Amino acid sequence: EPEVTQTPSHQVTQMGQEVILRCVPISNHLYFYWYRQILGQKVEFLVSFYNNEISEKSEIFDDQFSVERPDGSNFTLKIRSTKLEDSAMYFCASSGAKPSEFFGPGTRLTVL
Amino acid sequence: AQSVTQLDSQVPVFEEAPVELRCNYSSSVSVYLFWYVQYPNQGLQLLLKYLSGSTLVKGINGFEAEFNKSQTSFHLRKPSVHISDTAEYFCAVSDRSGRRALTFGSGTRLQVQP
Numbered sequence: 001e002p003e004v005t006q007t008p009s010h011q012v013t014q015m016g017q018e019v020i021l022r023c024v025p026i027s028n029h030l031y032f033y034w035y036r037q038i039l040g041q042k043v044e045f046l047v048s049f050y051n052n053e054i055s056e057k058s059e060i061f062d063d064q065f066s067v068e069r070p071d072g073s074n075f076t077l078k079i080r081s082t083k084l085e086d087s088a089m090y091f092c093a094s095s096g097a098k099p100s101e102f103f104g105p106g107t108r109l110t111v112l
Numbered sequence: 113a114q115s116v117t118q119l120d121s122q123v124p125v126f127e128e129a130p131v132e133l134r135c136n137y138s139s140s141v142s143v144y145l146f147w148y149v150q151y152p153n154q155g156l157q158l159l160l161k162y163l164s165g166s167t168l169v170k171g172i173n174g175f176e177a178e179f180n181k182s183q184t185s186f187h188l189r190k191p192s193v194h195i196s197d198t199a200e201y202f203c204a205v206s207d208r209s210g211r212r213a214l215t216f217g218s219g220t221r222l223q224v225q226p
Contacts, residue, residue: 004155031212043156043202045213056213091155099144099163099206101214103156
């Protein structure tokens with residue numbers, strides 16, 4: 001069964017450093033997303049991406065964040081200058097034409 | 113704007129007992145509804161979804177949910193739970209207007225005891 005994959009599973013970084021989280025969505029899907037879950041809190045939407053551009057973003061997704069689909073398979077989330085409060089589990093998701101998002105296993109980001 | 117309320121943060125239940133996890137939503141537009149399960153140290157897995165049609169939706173692992181438009185609810189049920197159902201359950205909505213982002217509830221921890 002096709003699945004969304006994410007790398008790395010755990011990323012530790014120093015405050016102020018740039019990080020790139022990587023995702024491989026399901027191959028025939030059209031919509032791509034990033035969500036995050038701060039420990040003990042609810043899952044929050046960050047950004048959606050369709051037709052090679054951002055289709056929607058939340059208030060959380062400020063200028064420190066960017067997304068890219070550098071090739072036909074990868075979808076990345078970049079945080080330019082990490083802050084302590086960026087520590088969270090980051091989930092990538094993808095969906096086809098019908099609304100039904102499939103989530104990856106997540107990347108745990110720890111900012112020290 | 114939408115919001116999702118999961119009234120119970122934790123639900124303890126004995127094995128083989130029935131369970132209902134409650135979900136209410138608020139939205140100014142029509143919505144799609146979803147339940148996701150998160151096992152410890154894992155990602156989110158889609159349990160079931162309501163897009164249209166029958167208001168009673170059956171999902172994986174014996175779960176079902178019923179969409180009640182008048183009560184703006186989408187409660188999740190299982191007639192007989194197993195130890196392996198112990199997990200966090202999230203209700204989520206997205207609107208039908210084209211905005212695809214999911215709005216999640218705060219989650220309900222189902223703890224199945226032997």
